[in-house]
Amino acid sequence: MNMEIPELQQFLEAxxxxxxxxxxxxxxxxxxxxxxxxxxxxxxxxxxxxxxSAHIGSLNIRxxxxxxxxxxxxxxxxxxxxxxxxxxxxxxxxxxTVCISSQIGCKMGCKFCAxxxxxxxxxxxxxxxxxxxxxxxxDAGEKIGNIVIMGIGEPFDNYDNVIKFLRLIHDPNGMDMGxxxxxxxxxxxxxxxARFTGENMPVNLAVSLHAPDDKLREAIMPIGRKYxxxxxxxxxxxxxxxxxxxxxxxxxxxxxxxxxxxxxRKLALLLKGMFCHVNLIPANLVxxxxxxxxxxxxLLEFKEALVHSGIETTVRRELGSDINAACGQLRRSEMEKxx
Ligand code: SAH
Numbered sequence: 001m002n003m004e005i006p007e008l009q010q011f012l013e014a015x016x017x018x019x020x021x022x023x024x025x026x027x028x029x030x031x032x033x034x035x036x037x038x039x040x041x042x043x044x045x046x047x048x049x050x051x052x053s054a055h056i057g058s059l060n061i062r063x064x065x066x067x068x069x070x071x072x073x074x075x076x077x078x079x080x081x082x083x084x085x086x087x088x089x090x091x092x093x094x095x096x097t098v099c100i101s102s103q104i105g106c107k108m109g110c111k112f113c114a115x116x117x118x119x120x121x122x123x124x125x126x127x128x129x130x131x132x133x134x135x136x137x138x139d140a141g142e143k144i145g146n147i148v149i150m151g152i153g154e155p156f157d158n159y160d161n162v163i164k165f166l167r168l169i170h171d172p173n174g175m176d177m178g179x180x181x182x183x184x185x186x187x188x189x190x191x192x193x194a195r196f197t198g199e200n201m202p203v204n205l206a207v208s209l210h211a212p213d214d215k216l217r218e219a220i221m222p223i224g225r226k227y228x229x230x231x232x233x234x235x236x237x238x239x240x241x242x243x244x245x246x247x248x249x250x251x252x253x254x255x256x257x258x259x260x261x262x263x264x265r266k267l268a269l270l271l272k273g274m275f276c277h278v279n280l281i282p283a284n285l286v287x288x289x290x291x292x293x294x295x296x297x298x299l300l301e302f303k304e305a306l307v308h309s310g311i312e313t314t315v316r317r318e319l320g321s322d323i324n325a326a327c328g329q330l331r332r333s334e335m336e337k338x339x
Contacts, residue, residue: 002127004168015049023173029056030174032138059131065323072320075136079128083121085152086331087132090319095145100132102162103153108187109222112254114286115152126164133169148183152331155184156192166201179203190227193235197242205239206248211258212267240275247276252283253294264302268309278306278313
């Protein structure tokens with residue numbers, strides 16, 4: 001199911017059906033039904049017709065790992081075309097959060113990231129993104145309160161499908177999730193951040209910064225060559241002003257690369273006065289990447305330097321560290337097993 005209500009109405013009308021059925025079907029999908037036969041308020045005749053021309057689910061759980069430490073669950077899903085992607089269920093005090101993938105693979109080439117190493121296969125549809133949330137909610141028997149698009153892929157490189165997904169999950173007839181409960185994480189496609197500002201969806205924006213100057217950023221993130229930090233920060237400022245939402249800058253701490261006190265000072269200078277927050281991520285690196293995680297001491301000193309300069313800073317809690325929960329790692333190990 002990859003349709004918003006108006007599309008679903010057209011689809012039904014083309015079948016000679018009444019369009020108010022669209023809302024009923026949409027509500028069933030939001031409640032997580034898997035079989036058209038379970039849509040019990042539709043006539044048997046309509047259900048039979050729908051079965052011939054439509055299907056609901058697009059994912060099957062291939063593997064599921066549950067952390068013994070914190071209950072974080074990692075799902076490896078198989079799509080109808082045989083590709084695999086991963087999604088994560090995190091249990092926070094403020095509600096259950098699902099981290100979804102937006103593409104199969106990634107083109108961005110960040111040097112430290114496992115998701116991009118096997119290359120790019122294709123964009124995901126809005127329905128495939130929605131199905132990650134619906135399938136996990138059904139499997140865990142839990143209400144999903146928040147979503148973050150921080151799994152495999154660059155959401156703004158799949159712009160139209162991501163916007164459609166955000167609308168689908170927001171629809172009051174479906175999952176009815178408020179935009180404030182959604183977060184999009186981008187490696188910094190400045191023009192798309194500007195375009196997104198115009199959508200008037202007050203979702204949380206997270207930007208993977210990882211370095212405060214162009215030279216360093218370009219060395220670890222090829223996208224930095226296309227959009228300078230100045231351009232990126234300018235787009236971010238416009239977003240916060242228009243949406244009233246505070247931006248999160250993600251910063252993976254990599255030993256000897258971007259974790260010095262001098263770098264912290266540069267970062268503080270860059271972000272001074274912005275409505276933002278820095279989230280330091282203890283880098284979760286794959287063996288052989290040539291990068292190492294910063295020591296705890298460096299991490300805390302870096303944080304102190306930012307806080308001292310008036311920049312709100314948190315250190316990301318490591319969830320599911322016993323189950324390879326960092327993005328792209330489970331898919332990668334699965335692909336290596338099969339190759
Ligand atoms: N493409 C998007 C979303 C996917 S990555 C983006 O770049 O934001 C989600 C976050 O995990 C990003 O901040 C990314 O830079 C970070 N990340 C990727 N690999 C990592 C690693 N090995 N350790 C820590 N964070 C990593």
